[in-house]
Amino acid sequence: MGLNVKRAAKLLIGALVVLPAGYAAYHFRTDIKSLKLPFALPFMPAAEAEQGPAAAPPPRPPVAVKVATAKAEDVPIYLTGIGTIQASNTVNVQSRVDGEIVQILFQEGQDVKQGDILAVIDPRPFQAQLDQQLAVRQKDQALLDGAQIDMERYDALIKTAAISRQVVDQQHALVEQYKAQVRNDDAQIEYARTQLGFTNIRAPISGRLGIRLVDQGNYVRAVSPTTIVTVTQLQPISVIYTLAAVAVGQTRLSLGQTEAPVVALTADNSVELDKGTITLVDNQVDQASGTIKLKASFPNKALKLWPGNFANGRITVDTRKNAITAPAIAVRHGPRGDFVWIAKADDTAAFRPVTVGQIFDGRALIDKGLARGERVVTDGYYRLENGSRITIEGQTPTAKAQPTAQPRSEPRVD
Known part of the structure; x- marks a missing residue:
């Protein structure tokens, strides 16, 4: 009885080992058949290793x-770069005479024309100096007139030997002296008028005013000038572009005065600010950066270009005829x-x-x-x-x- 139980247990254990091994061997054989091998495995027929290529x-x-x-079309050739906007002219308005500012005649941000009066210095001291010089001239002119009358009288008397030649010569010298004095008086009068005119501080150029820097009632001096206001000329306006000298050298542009169309653009090149002209190529290259400066002039009628700001530039340097083009997205x-x-x-x-x-x-x-x-x-x-x-x-x-x-x-x- 015990012997039969042991035999049955061995058979059960053997079956549990053999059945999984057989199942695994069968599937392994099936998978290996799908492989395309140039040689035959020991457990697979040689014909299976020589199967033809898959469909x-x-x-x-x-x-x-x-x-x-x-397409074939005429294409403008551009140079592009970034530039700094500069006013064509910028002037600091200062007093040329000493005195107290008695009037301020402008508003900050106002557009002015050349010659407009911006401020007034107390003119009374300068008017007095002018009046004084006019009086001196009048005195000297009277002396000259009397000396000339005497000279004419002496010239008549010398013909009759009534007076000596020495007296006549001295009178002629005196007349010349008075003439020189009158000419000096005229110069002093002109100087006094000029100084009086400087009491009206005028706009030296046409442009737009900035912030007022001196208030009415302040005393200003010519020897240590104080800026009253700054005038900036905005129309036309300049832009200084900095480009690679090698790129500029490959175009028709040359050093010195030149002419080439240019368009000013915003930083993202999406908006056109103004159209102008390249008027100057600088006469030297920056050795450190290998760049050269180009100066452009824009009418700036819409006042979109502001001094000190930046603007991109697209300079037309040539036009290529019948060039091949395609959409940039391609x-x-x-x-x-x-x-x-x-x-x-x-x-x-x-x-x-x-x-x-x-x-x-x-x-x-x-x-x-x-x-x-x-x-x-x-x-x-x-x-x-x-x-x-x-x-x-x-x-x-x-x-x-x-x-x-x-x-x-x-x-x-x-």
């Missing part, structure tokens, strides 16, 4: 894209440089490297890699690979034979 996968569906045609950037996707006549996409000259108004100037009339992909390029089948949106598809699967001859670049 080709089904072709991928075409990628929907939008395209645009490359140009992609990869590890090997710029490229576009070309929509070929057989409705497949092709990778094409290009050289971009510049981007302007949403279009790219293509220096190399694209011909007029070729179609470039402008949307849907993220799923493209070299040779991918495409369908062009907005175009009626034509009946074609179903192509075989396209091999991946070019990895996806973008």
Whole structure:
């Protein structure tokens, strides 16, 4: 009885070990058959190792894209840079004579014309000096008139030898002395009038006033001038651009006076501020930075350019005739440089490297890699690979034979 129980237990244990092992061996044999091995395993027939290639996968569906045609057009060539806005003229208005300010005749921020009176210095001391010089001249003129009468009398008497030649010569010298004194008086009178005129402080240029810096009642001196107000000329206005000297040297611009159209733009290049002209290319290059300064003049009629502010500039230096252009959105950037996707006549996409000259108004100037009339992909390029089948949106598809699967001859670049 005990022997039979032991035998039954051994058989049960053996079955529990053999059955899972057999099940695993069966599935392992089934999986290994699906492997394509160039050699036969010991437990599988050699014919199974020499199975033919698997059936080709089904072709991928075409990628929907939008395209645009490359054009040939006249393209302006630009140089771009950032510039500092400077007033054409800025003058600190100061007194040229000593005295008390008795009147302030302007408002802060006011537009003034050249010659407008801005402030008045007490004129009474200067008027008194002028009156004094006028009186002195009147006295000297009377002395001159008397001396001339005596001289004419002496000239008549010398003819009869009634007086000596010495007396006549002395009288002639006295007349010349009085004439010189009168001329000196005239100069003193002109100086006094000038000083009196300086009591009216006038605008030296036309422009816009800033903040008043001196109040009425203050005493000002010419030897230590105090700025009363600053006048800034805003129309026209200047912008100083700093550009790479190498880039400027490749254009038709030359050192000194020149003329080239320029457009002032906001910092994000989205808004046009004004149109002007490059009037000057500086006569030396900054050796530290390799840059050169260009001066532009703008009419600034809308007063959008403010002194001290910054403005981007787009300078037209040339016009390229019949240049190839494409939408800027079609140009992609990869590890090997710029490229576009070309929509070929057989409705497949092709990778094409290009050289971009510049981007302007949403279009790219293509220096190399694209011909007029070729179609470039402008949307849907993220799923493209070299040779991918495409369908062009907005175009009626034509009946074609179903192509075989396209091999991946070019990895996806973008």
